[in-house]
Amino acid sequence: MNPLPAARAVVDLLRDEGVDRVFGNPGTTELPLLQELARDGDPDYVLALQEFTAVAAADGYARGTGRPAFVSVHAVPGVSNALIGMNNARRSRTPLVITAGQQDQRFLRDSPMLGGDLVGLAAPACLAADEVHTADDLLPMFRRAFARARGVPSGPVFVSVPMNLLAQPAAGPIPARPPIVTLPVATGIDEAAALLAGASNPAIMAGDRVGATGALRELTAVAEALGATVYPQPQYEHVDADTEHPLTAPAPPFVGSEINKALAGHDALLLAGASIRSHLWTPEPPLPEGIRVVQLDDDPAEIGRAHDVEIGLFGAVGPTLDALAEALRGLPGLHGPALERAGRISAELVPERTRWRERARAAAGPAPVHPAAAAQLVADALAAGTVVVEEAVTSGPLLRRALPQRGPGDYHNSSGNGGLGWGIGAAVGLHLAHPGRPVLAFLGDGSAMFGVQGLWTAARLGAPVLFVVVNNHEYRTLKDSLGRQFGGMDLGDPAIDWVGLARSMGLSAHRVEHASEIGPAVRAAQESGGPRLVEIPIRGYGDGAP
Known part of the structure:
Protein backbone atom coordinates (compact mmCIF):
# COMPACT_ATOMS: atom_id res chain seq x y z
CA MET A 1 0.00 0.00 0.00
CA GLN A 168 7.27 13.18 -0.96
CA PRO A 169 5.53 10.22 0.69
CA ALA A 170 4.77 10.72 4.36
CA ALA A 171 7.33 9.17 6.68
CA GLY A 172 5.67 7.30 9.51
CA PRO A 173 2.33 7.78 11.26
CA ILE A 174 1.06 11.07 12.68
CA PRO A 175 2.61 11.51 16.15
CA ALA A 176 0.32 11.59 19.15
CA ARG A 177 -0.60 14.96 20.63
CA PRO A 178 1.42 15.74 23.73
CA PRO A 179 -0.62 16.41 26.90
CA ILE A 180 -1.47 19.99 27.79
CA VAL A 181 0.26 20.99 31.01
CA THR A 182 -1.66 23.42 33.22
CA LEU A 183 -0.09 25.76 35.74
CA PRO A 184 -0.91 25.41 39.43
CA VAL A 185 -1.99 28.13 41.85
CA ALA A 186 0.98 30.34 42.74
CA THR A 187 2.71 29.98 46.07
CA GLY A 188 2.97 33.01 48.39
CA ILE A 189 -0.78 33.74 48.54
CA ASP A 190 -0.85 34.45 52.28
CA GLU A 191 2.12 36.82 52.10
CA ALA A 192 0.56 38.70 49.18
CA ALA A 193 -2.79 38.96 50.97
CA ALA A 194 -1.11 40.34 54.09
CA LEU A 195 0.80 42.99 52.14
CA LEU A 196 -2.26 44.18 50.23
CA ALA A 197 -4.52 44.12 53.28
CA GLY A 198 -2.04 46.25 55.20
CA ALA A 199 -2.32 49.11 52.72
CA SER A 200 -4.46 52.15 53.39
CA ASN A 201 -5.21 52.80 49.70
CA PRO A 202 -4.53 49.70 47.57
CA ALA A 203 -4.95 49.52 43.80
CA ILE A 204 -5.12 46.78 41.22
CA MET A 205 -3.89 47.06 37.66
CA ALA A 206 -5.88 44.47 35.74
CA GLY A 207 -3.88 43.18 32.79
CA ASP A 208 -4.39 41.30 29.58
CA ARG A 209 -3.60 37.95 31.16
CA VAL A 210 -6.79 38.46 33.18
CA GLY A 211 -8.82 39.17 30.05
CA ALA A 212 -7.15 36.54 27.85
CA THR A 213 -7.69 33.80 30.44
CA GLY A 214 -11.26 34.85 31.25
CA ALA A 215 -10.52 35.65 34.89
CA LEU A 216 -12.80 38.70 35.32
CA ARG A 217 -14.91 37.11 38.03
CA GLU A 218 -11.83 36.26 40.10
CA LEU A 219 -10.31 39.72 39.58
CA THR A 220 -13.55 41.35 40.72
CA ALA A 221 -13.65 39.16 43.82
CA VAL A 222 -10.16 40.32 44.83
CA ALA A 223 -11.07 43.98 44.27
CA GLU A 224 -14.22 43.70 46.37
CA ALA A 225 -12.52 41.79 49.19
CA LEU A 226 -9.78 44.41 49.32
CA GLY A 227 -11.80 47.55 48.57
CA ALA A 228 -9.32 48.54 45.87
CA THR A 229 -9.50 50.83 42.85
CA VAL A 230 -9.13 48.80 39.64
CA TYR A 231 -7.28 50.29 36.67
CA PRO A 232 -7.31 48.34 33.40
CA GLN A 233 -3.75 48.28 32.07
CA PRO A 234 -2.82 51.07 29.64
CA GLN A 235 -3.76 50.28 26.02
CA TYR A 236 -5.36 47.01 27.07
CA GLU A 237 -6.20 44.36 24.47
CA HIS A 238 -8.94 42.39 26.23
CA VAL A 239 -11.73 43.00 28.72
CA ASP A 240 -9.47 42.96 31.77
CA ALA A 241 -11.97 44.53 34.19
CA ASP A 242 -15.71 45.14 34.25
CA THR A 243 -15.83 48.77 33.13
CA GLU A 244 -19.26 49.27 34.75
CA HIS A 245 -18.22 48.01 38.17
CA PRO A 246 -18.20 50.74 40.85
CA LEU A 247 -14.51 50.09 41.62
CA THR A 248 -13.25 50.35 38.01
CA ALA A 249 -11.49 53.55 36.98
CA PRO A 250 -10.57 54.54 33.40
CA ALA A 251 -7.36 53.02 32.08
CA PRO A 252 -4.42 55.45 32.26
CA PRO A 253 -2.82 56.61 28.99
CA PHE A 254 0.21 54.49 28.06
CA VAL A 255 2.74 57.16 28.99
CA GLY A 256 4.87 56.76 32.10
CA SER A 257 4.08 60.12 33.66
CA GLU A 258 0.32 59.61 33.18
CA ILE A 259 0.41 56.14 34.72
CA ASN A 260 2.37 57.59 37.65
CA LYS A 261 -0.25 60.33 38.06
CA ALA A 262 -3.11 57.81 38.11
CA LEU A 263 -1.41 55.64 40.73
CA ALA A 264 -0.25 58.53 42.92
CA GLY A 265 -1.64 58.22 46.43
CA HIS A 266 -1.87 54.44 46.33
CA ASP A 267 0.51 52.68 48.71
CA ALA A 268 0.17 49.12 47.37
CA LEU A 269 -0.43 47.74 43.89
CA LEU A 270 -1.41 44.32 42.60
CA LEU A 271 -0.20 43.91 39.02
CA ALA A 272 -2.66 41.20 38.00
CA GLY A 273 -1.38 39.78 34.74
CA ALA A 274 -0.56 43.32 33.66
CA SER A 275 2.22 44.50 31.42
CA ILE A 276 3.10 48.20 31.60
CA ARG A 277 4.81 49.20 28.38
CA SER A 278 4.93 52.96 27.95
CA HIS A 279 4.68 54.57 24.54
CA LEU A 280 7.03 57.49 25.27
CA TRP A 281 9.87 57.96 27.73
CA THR A 282 9.18 60.43 30.52
CA PRO A 283 11.35 61.46 33.48
CA GLU A 284 8.68 60.08 35.82
CA PRO A 285 8.59 56.25 35.94
CA PRO A 286 5.21 54.55 35.60
CA LEU A 287 5.11 53.44 39.24
CA PRO A 288 5.23 56.06 42.02
CA GLU A 289 8.17 55.94 44.40
CA GLY A 290 7.56 53.85 47.49
CA ILE A 291 4.54 51.90 46.21
CA ARG A 292 4.66 48.25 47.31
CA VAL A 293 4.07 45.86 44.41
CA VAL A 294 2.70 42.34 44.18
CA GLN A 295 2.90 40.94 40.67
CA LEU A 296 1.00 37.93 39.34
CA ASP A 297 1.70 36.42 35.93
CA ASP A 298 1.68 33.07 34.15
CA ASP A 299 4.98 33.94 32.44
CA PRO A 300 7.83 34.04 34.97
CA ALA A 301 9.85 36.32 32.69
CA GLU A 302 7.29 39.10 33.21
CA ILE A 303 7.62 39.19 37.00
CA GLY A 304 9.98 42.01 37.92
CA ARG A 305 10.89 42.57 34.27
CA ALA A 306 10.42 46.33 34.35
CA HIS A 307 9.50 47.27 37.94
CA ASP A 308 10.64 46.48 41.46
CA VAL A 309 8.42 43.76 42.89
CA GLU A 310 8.16 42.84 46.55
CA ILE A 311 6.18 39.62 46.08
CA GLY A 312 6.03 37.68 42.80
CA LEU A 313 3.27 35.18 42.14
CA PHE A 314 3.91 32.76 39.27
CA GLY A 315 0.93 30.58 38.45
CA ALA A 316 -2.40 30.23 36.69
CA VAL A 317 -4.01 33.67 36.73
CA GLY A 318 -7.66 32.82 37.46
CA PRO A 319 -7.08 30.15 40.11
CA THR A 320 -4.43 32.28 41.82
CA LEU A 321 -6.76 35.30 41.96
CA ASP A 322 -9.48 33.03 43.33
CA ALA A 323 -7.15 31.82 46.09
CA LEU A 324 -6.06 35.39 46.83
CA ALA A 325 -9.68 36.54 47.17
CA GLU A 326 -10.36 33.68 49.58
CA ALA A 327 -7.28 34.56 51.65
CA LEU A 328 -8.33 38.22 51.81
CA ARG A 329 -11.86 37.33 52.92
CA GLY A 330 -10.37 35.26 55.71
CA LEU A 331 -8.28 38.08 57.20
CA PRO A 332 -9.72 39.48 60.41
CA GLY A 333 -10.38 43.20 60.46
CA LEU A 334 -10.28 43.74 56.68
CA HIS A 335 -13.99 43.60 55.83
CA GLY A 336 -14.98 46.92 57.44
CA PRO A 337 -12.14 49.04 55.97
CA ALA A 338 -12.64 47.40 52.57
CA LEU A 339 -16.34 48.32 52.55
CA GLU A 340 -15.54 51.89 53.58
CA ARG A 341 -12.96 52.26 50.81
CA ALA A 342 -15.27 50.72 48.23
CA GLY A 343 -18.02 53.20 49.10
CA ARG A 344 -15.68 56.15 48.82
CA ILE A 345 -14.23 54.94 45.49
CA SER A 346 -17.61 54.23 43.90
CA ALA A 347 -19.00 57.60 45.05
CA GLU A 348 -16.28 59.24 42.95
CA LEU A 349 -16.00 56.93 39.95
CA VAL A 350 -19.61 56.14 39.07
CA PRO A 351 -20.89 59.75 38.79
CA GLU A 352 -17.82 60.77 36.78
CA ARG A 353 -18.38 57.87 34.37
CA THR A 354 -21.96 59.02 33.85
CA ARG A 355 -20.97 62.69 33.46
CA TRP A 356 -18.29 61.83 30.88
CA ARG A 357 -20.78 59.98 28.71
CA GLU A 358 -23.37 62.72 29.02
CA ARG A 359 -20.82 65.35 27.96
CA ALA A 360 -19.81 63.19 25.02
CA ARG A 361 -23.40 62.89 23.82
CA ALA A 362 -23.93 66.62 24.26
CA ALA A 363 -20.96 67.32 21.95
CA ALA A 364 -22.83 65.88 18.94
CA GLY A 365 -23.06 68.14 15.91
CA PRO A 366 -22.39 68.35 12.18
CA ALA A 367 -19.38 66.67 10.62
CA PRO A 368 -16.56 66.77 11.38
CA VAL A 369 -17.96 65.28 14.58
CA HIS A 370 -16.31 65.67 17.97
CA PRO A 371 -14.38 62.40 18.45
CA ALA A 372 -15.86 61.76 21.90
CA ALA A 373 -19.37 62.17 20.51
CA ALA A 374 -18.57 59.81 17.64
CA ALA A 375 -17.30 57.14 20.05
CA GLN A 376 -20.23 57.50 22.43
CA LEU A 377 -22.93 57.43 19.75
CA VAL A 378 -21.41 54.34 18.15
CA ALA A 379 -21.27 52.62 21.55
CA ASP A 380 -24.88 53.59 22.32
CA ALA A 381 -26.19 52.11 19.06
CA LEU A 382 -24.47 48.72 19.10
CA ALA A 383 -26.57 45.57 19.18
CA ALA A 384 -26.42 43.47 22.32
CA GLY A 385 -23.58 40.95 22.28
CA THR A 386 -21.43 42.84 19.77
CA VAL A 387 -17.77 41.84 19.70
CA VAL A 388 -15.73 45.03 19.39
CA VAL A 389 -12.36 45.25 17.63
CA GLU A 390 -10.70 48.61 18.17
CA GLU A 391 -7.72 50.02 16.30
CA ALA A 392 -7.97 53.77 16.57
CA VAL A 393 -4.92 55.04 18.38
CA THR A 394 -6.27 58.45 19.42
CA SER A 395 -10.03 57.85 19.32
CA GLY A 396 -9.80 54.37 20.82
CA PRO A 397 -9.37 55.57 24.43
CA LEU A 398 -12.61 57.53 23.98
CA LEU A 399 -14.45 54.42 22.80
CA ARG A 400 -13.12 52.51 25.80
CA ARG A 401 -14.68 55.12 28.11
CA ALA A 402 -17.95 55.13 26.16
CA LEU A 403 -18.35 51.38 25.73
CA PRO A 404 -19.54 49.03 28.49
CA GLN A 405 -17.13 46.08 28.57
CA ARG A 406 -18.34 43.38 30.89
CA GLY A 407 -17.52 39.95 29.52
CA PRO A 408 -14.39 38.09 28.39
CA GLY A 409 -13.99 38.30 24.64
CA ASP A 410 -16.25 41.34 24.18
CA TYR A 411 -13.40 43.70 23.22
CA HIS A 412 -10.09 43.28 21.37
CA ASN A 413 -7.21 45.60 20.56
CA SER A 414 -3.64 45.17 19.37
CA SER A 415 -2.44 48.70 18.60
CA GLY A 416 -0.37 48.81 21.78
CA ASN A 417 1.99 46.44 20.00
CA GLY A 418 2.71 49.08 17.36
CA GLY A 419 1.89 47.00 14.28
CA LEU A 420 -1.02 48.90 12.75
CA GLY A 421 -3.34 47.35 10.16
CA TRP A 422 -4.44 44.47 12.40
CA GLY A 423 -8.03 45.55 13.02
CA ILE A 424 -9.77 44.72 9.73
CA GLY A 425 -8.36 41.20 9.49
CA ALA A 426 -8.89 40.52 13.18
CA ALA A 427 -12.55 41.49 12.89
CA VAL A 428 -13.00 38.97 10.06
CA GLY A 429 -11.33 36.26 12.16
CA LEU A 430 -13.49 37.05 15.18
CA HIS A 431 -16.62 36.84 13.02
CA LEU A 432 -15.56 33.37 11.90
CA ALA A 433 -14.99 32.40 15.54
CA HIS A 434 -18.34 33.87 16.66
CA PRO A 435 -20.68 33.51 13.65
CA GLY A 436 -23.73 34.16 15.79
CA ARG A 437 -22.54 37.48 17.23
CA PRO A 438 -22.34 40.89 15.52
CA VAL A 439 -18.81 42.30 15.14
CA LEU A 440 -17.72 45.93 15.05
CA ALA A 441 -14.30 47.13 13.88
CA PHE A 442 -13.74 50.69 15.15
CA LEU A 443 -10.79 52.01 13.14
CA GLY A 444 -8.77 55.16 12.73
CA ASP A 445 -8.24 56.14 9.12
CA GLY A 446 -4.46 55.87 9.40
CA SER A 447 -4.60 52.45 11.06
CA ALA A 448 -7.16 51.12 8.57
CA MET A 449 -5.04 52.01 5.54
CA PHE A 450 -2.30 49.65 6.75
CA GLY A 451 -4.67 46.68 6.38
CA VAL A 452 -7.31 47.95 3.98
CA GLN A 453 -7.11 44.91 1.68
CA GLY A 454 -8.82 42.93 4.45
CA LEU A 455 -12.10 44.53 3.38
CA TRP A 456 -12.00 42.34 0.28
CA THR A 457 -11.76 39.20 2.40
CA ALA A 458 -14.74 40.37 4.46
CA ALA A 459 -16.75 40.88 1.27
CA ARG A 460 -15.64 37.53 -0.17
CA LEU A 461 -16.85 35.75 2.96
CA GLY A 462 -19.99 37.86 3.25
CA ALA A 463 -18.92 38.49 6.85
CA PRO A 464 -21.52 40.71 8.57
CA VAL A 465 -18.90 42.98 10.12
CA LEU A 466 -19.50 46.70 10.61
CA PHE A 467 -16.35 48.70 9.89
CA VAL A 468 -16.52 52.20 11.37
CA VAL A 469 -13.69 54.46 10.17
CA VAL A 470 -13.28 57.61 12.26
CA ASN A 471 -11.50 59.87 9.82
CA ASN A 472 -9.48 62.88 10.95
CA HIS A 473 -7.34 62.93 7.78
CA GLU A 474 -4.09 62.74 9.77
CA TYR A 475 -1.69 60.68 11.83
CA ARG A 476 -3.10 62.30 14.92
CA THR A 477 -1.06 60.30 17.42
CA LEU A 478 2.16 61.75 15.99
CA LYS A 479 0.88 65.29 16.37
CA ASP A 480 -0.06 64.52 19.97
CA SER A 481 3.37 63.07 20.63
CA LEU A 482 5.65 65.36 18.67
CA GLY A 483 3.76 68.58 17.97
CA ARG A 484 2.49 70.15 14.76
CA GLN A 485 5.81 71.34 13.41
CA PHE A 486 6.70 68.05 11.70
CA GLY A 487 5.63 67.24 8.17
CA GLY A 488 4.24 64.07 6.62
CA MET A 489 1.34 63.61 9.03
CA ASP A 490 -1.66 64.85 7.01
CA LEU A 491 -3.77 62.46 4.91
CA GLY A 492 -6.28 64.96 3.54
CA ASP A 493 -4.57 66.02 0.30
CA PRO A 494 -5.73 64.15 -1.65
CA ALA A 495 -8.47 62.90 0.67
CA ILE A 496 -9.05 59.15 0.73
CA ASP A 497 -12.55 58.28 -0.46
CA TRP A 498 -13.44 55.64 2.12
CA VAL A 499 -16.93 55.11 0.74
CA GLY A 500 -15.60 54.58 -2.78
CA LEU A 501 -12.75 52.41 -1.54
CA ALA A 502 -15.08 50.15 0.43
CA ARG A 503 -17.52 49.85 -2.47
CA SER A 504 -14.68 48.93 -4.83
CA MET A 505 -13.96 45.93 -2.59
CA GLY A 506 -17.58 44.77 -2.46
CA LEU A 507 -18.95 46.45 0.68
CA SER A 508 -21.89 48.75 1.15
CA ALA A 509 -20.70 52.07 2.55
CA HIS A 510 -22.03 55.35 3.95
CA ARG A 511 -20.46 58.65 5.03
CA VAL A 512 -21.99 60.43 8.01
CA GLU A 513 -22.70 64.16 7.60
CA HIS A 514 -24.06 64.82 11.10
CA ALA A 515 -23.72 63.06 14.44
CA SER A 516 -27.48 62.38 14.42
CA GLU A 517 -26.86 59.92 11.56
CA ILE A 518 -24.43 57.75 13.54
CA GLY A 519 -26.94 55.71 15.54
CA PRO A 520 -29.23 54.94 12.58
CA ALA A 521 -26.23 54.10 10.37
CA VAL A 522 -24.80 51.69 12.95
CA ARG A 523 -28.15 49.97 13.53
CA ALA A 524 -28.88 49.68 9.81
CA ALA A 525 -25.46 48.21 9.14
CA GLN A 526 -25.77 45.60 11.88
CA GLU A 527 -29.26 44.65 10.71
CA SER A 528 -28.16 44.30 7.06
CA GLY A 529 -26.55 40.88 7.46
CA GLY A 530 -23.54 41.81 5.33
CA PRO A 531 -20.26 43.69 5.55
CA ARG A 532 -20.65 47.47 5.67
CA LEU A 533 -18.43 50.46 6.23
CA VAL A 534 -19.51 53.70 7.91
CA GLU A 535 -17.15 56.66 7.67
CA ILE A 536 -17.42 59.30 10.40
CA PRO A 537 -15.43 62.47 9.69
CA ILE A 538 -14.12 63.67 13.05
CA ARG A 539 -12.30 66.74 14.28
CA GLY A 540 -8.55 66.57 14.29
CA TYR A 541 -8.22 68.38 17.59
CA GLY A 542 -10.08 68.52 20.85
CA ASP A 543 -9.89 64.79 21.65
CA GLY A 544 -11.58 63.89 24.91
CA ALA A 545 -15.02 64.89 26.09
CA PRO A 546 -15.59 68.66 26.38
Missing part, protein backbone atom coordinates in the same frame (compact mmCIF):
# COMPACT_ATOMS: atom_id res chain seq x y z
CA ASN A 2 1.40 3.37 -1.02
CA PRO A 3 1.97 5.79 1.87
CA LEU A 4 0.10 9.08 1.96
CA PRO A 5 1.73 12.10 0.36
CA ALA A 6 3.37 14.23 3.06
CA ALA A 7 1.09 17.18 2.30
CA ARG A 8 -1.99 15.04 2.91
CA ALA A 9 -0.56 13.78 6.19
CA VAL A 10 0.02 17.41 7.25
CA VAL A 11 -3.65 18.16 6.52
CA ASP A 12 -4.68 15.14 8.61
CA LEU A 13 -2.50 16.43 11.44
CA LEU A 14 -4.13 19.86 11.18
CA ARG A 15 -7.57 18.28 11.52
CA ASP A 16 -6.37 16.34 14.56
CA GLU A 17 -5.22 19.64 16.10
CA GLY A 18 -8.71 21.07 15.67
CA VAL A 19 -7.79 23.29 12.72
CA ASP A 20 -10.89 23.93 10.63
CA ARG A 21 -9.56 26.94 8.70
CA VAL A 22 -6.26 27.79 7.06
CA PHE A 23 -5.62 31.51 6.65
CA GLY A 24 -3.27 32.42 3.85
CA ASN A 25 -2.15 33.92 0.59
CA PRO A 26 -0.98 31.24 -1.85
CA GLY A 27 2.26 30.81 -3.76
CA THR A 28 4.10 28.21 -5.79
CA THR A 29 6.09 26.73 -2.91
CA GLU A 30 2.90 25.78 -1.03
CA LEU A 31 1.16 24.12 -4.01
CA PRO A 32 1.30 20.54 -2.66
CA LEU A 33 -0.36 21.65 0.57
CA LEU A 34 -2.93 23.80 -1.27
CA GLN A 35 -3.79 20.87 -3.53
CA GLU A 36 -4.61 18.72 -0.52
CA LEU A 37 -6.67 21.49 1.08
CA ALA A 38 -8.66 21.87 -2.13
CA ARG A 39 -9.32 18.12 -2.35
CA ASP A 40 -12.28 18.13 0.05
CA GLY A 41 -12.34 21.69 1.43
CA ASP A 42 -11.54 20.60 4.98
CA PRO A 43 -9.97 22.64 6.52
CA ASP A 44 -11.48 25.60 4.69
CA TYR A 45 -9.00 28.00 3.07
CA VAL A 46 -9.56 31.68 3.97
CA LEU A 47 -7.99 33.74 1.20
CA ALA A 48 -6.38 37.09 1.97
CA LEU A 49 -4.89 39.50 -0.56
CA GLN A 50 -1.80 40.06 1.57
CA GLU A 51 -0.13 38.02 4.29
CA PHE A 52 -0.57 40.56 7.09
CA THR A 53 -4.33 40.29 6.63
CA ALA A 54 -4.07 36.50 6.84
CA VAL A 55 -2.10 36.63 10.10
CA ALA A 56 -4.43 39.28 11.59
CA ALA A 57 -7.50 37.20 10.71
CA ALA A 58 -5.87 34.13 12.24
CA ASP A 59 -5.06 36.20 15.34
CA GLY A 60 -8.72 37.16 15.72
CA TYR A 61 -9.81 33.57 15.11
CA ALA A 62 -7.42 32.20 17.74
CA ARG A 63 -8.63 34.78 20.26
CA GLY A 64 -12.25 33.87 19.56
CA THR A 65 -11.87 30.07 19.57
CA GLY A 66 -9.22 29.77 22.27
CA ARG A 67 -7.09 27.38 20.22
CA PRO A 68 -4.09 27.85 17.89
CA ALA A 69 -4.89 29.10 14.39
CA PHE A 70 -2.93 28.07 11.30
CA VAL A 71 -1.47 30.38 8.65
CA SER A 72 0.20 29.56 5.33
CA VAL A 73 2.42 32.19 3.68
CA HIS A 74 4.72 32.17 0.69
CA ALA A 75 8.51 32.05 0.91
CA VAL A 76 10.60 35.17 1.65
CA PRO A 77 8.05 37.76 0.45
CA GLY A 78 5.22 36.14 2.39
CA VAL A 79 7.17 35.92 5.63
CA SER A 80 8.28 39.53 5.21
CA ASN A 81 4.68 40.71 4.80
CA ALA A 82 3.54 38.57 7.74
CA LEU A 83 6.15 39.84 10.20
CA ILE A 84 4.06 42.71 11.59
CA GLY A 85 1.20 40.36 12.40
CA MET A 86 3.56 37.79 13.85
CA ASN A 87 5.16 40.37 16.13
CA ASN A 88 1.71 41.55 17.25
CA ALA A 89 0.77 37.97 18.07
CA ARG A 90 4.01 37.43 20.00
CA ARG A 91 3.40 40.51 22.15
CA SER A 92 -0.26 39.52 22.62
CA ARG A 93 0.60 35.87 23.34
CA THR A 94 -1.84 34.75 20.61
CA PRO A 95 -1.26 31.08 19.71
CA LEU A 96 -0.55 30.72 15.98
CA VAL A 97 1.32 28.24 13.83
CA ILE A 98 2.68 29.93 10.71
CA THR A 99 4.18 27.89 7.90
CA ALA A 100 5.95 29.10 4.79
CA GLY A 101 6.85 27.16 1.68
CA GLN A 102 10.61 27.18 1.23
CA GLN A 103 12.16 26.65 -2.19
CA ASP A 104 13.02 23.12 -3.34
CA GLN A 105 16.06 21.83 -1.42
CA ARG A 106 17.61 20.46 -4.60
CA PHE A 107 18.64 23.90 -5.78
CA LEU A 108 18.67 26.04 -2.66
CA ARG A 109 22.46 26.18 -2.96
CA ASP A 110 21.97 28.24 -6.13
CA SER A 111 20.10 31.02 -4.26
CA PRO A 112 16.94 30.67 -6.38
CA MET A 113 14.19 33.23 -6.63
CA LEU A 114 12.06 33.24 -3.44
CA GLY A 115 14.61 31.17 -1.50
CA GLY A 116 16.30 32.56 1.59
CA ASP A 117 16.80 32.28 5.33
CA LEU A 118 13.14 32.07 6.36
CA VAL A 119 13.99 31.00 9.91
CA GLY A 120 16.35 33.93 10.41
CA LEU A 121 13.71 36.27 9.05
CA ALA A 122 10.88 34.96 11.23
CA ALA A 123 12.69 34.12 14.48
CA PRO A 124 12.61 37.59 16.15
CA ALA A 125 8.82 37.73 15.76
CA CYS A 126 8.07 34.25 17.12
CA LEU A 127 8.46 32.09 20.19
CA ALA A 128 10.27 29.53 18.05
CA ALA A 129 11.22 29.12 14.39
CA ASP A 130 12.64 26.12 12.56
CA GLU A 131 12.98 24.58 9.11
CA VAL A 132 12.15 21.00 8.23
CA HIS A 133 15.12 19.24 6.61
CA THR A 134 13.85 15.67 6.07
CA ALA A 135 10.52 13.98 5.47
CA ASP A 136 10.98 12.09 8.75
CA ASP A 137 10.94 15.40 10.65
CA LEU A 138 7.91 16.95 8.97
CA LEU A 139 5.04 15.64 11.10
CA PRO A 140 6.88 15.65 14.46
CA MET A 141 7.91 19.28 13.91
CA PHE A 142 4.37 20.38 13.13
CA ARG A 143 3.10 18.58 16.22
CA ARG A 144 5.80 20.27 18.30
CA ALA A 145 4.90 23.67 16.82
CA PHE A 146 1.29 23.37 17.96
CA ALA A 147 2.35 22.27 21.43
CA ARG A 148 4.71 25.23 21.76
CA ALA A 149 2.13 27.72 20.42
CA ARG A 150 -0.40 26.75 23.10
CA GLY A 151 2.20 26.51 25.87
CA VAL A 152 3.06 29.01 28.59
CA PRO A 153 3.63 31.64 27.43
CA SER A 154 1.59 31.05 24.30
CA GLY A 155 2.32 32.74 21.00
CA PRO A 156 3.26 32.30 17.34
CA VAL A 157 5.54 29.50 16.15
CA PHE A 158 7.04 29.35 12.65
CA VAL A 159 7.83 26.31 10.49
CA SER A 160 9.59 26.55 7.11
CA VAL A 161 8.87 23.60 4.78
CA PRO A 162 10.79 23.05 1.54
CA MET A 163 8.42 22.41 -1.34
CA ASN A 164 9.94 19.05 -2.33
CA LEU A 165 9.30 17.55 1.14
CA LEU A 166 5.57 18.20 0.84
CA ALA A 167 5.49 16.23 -2.40
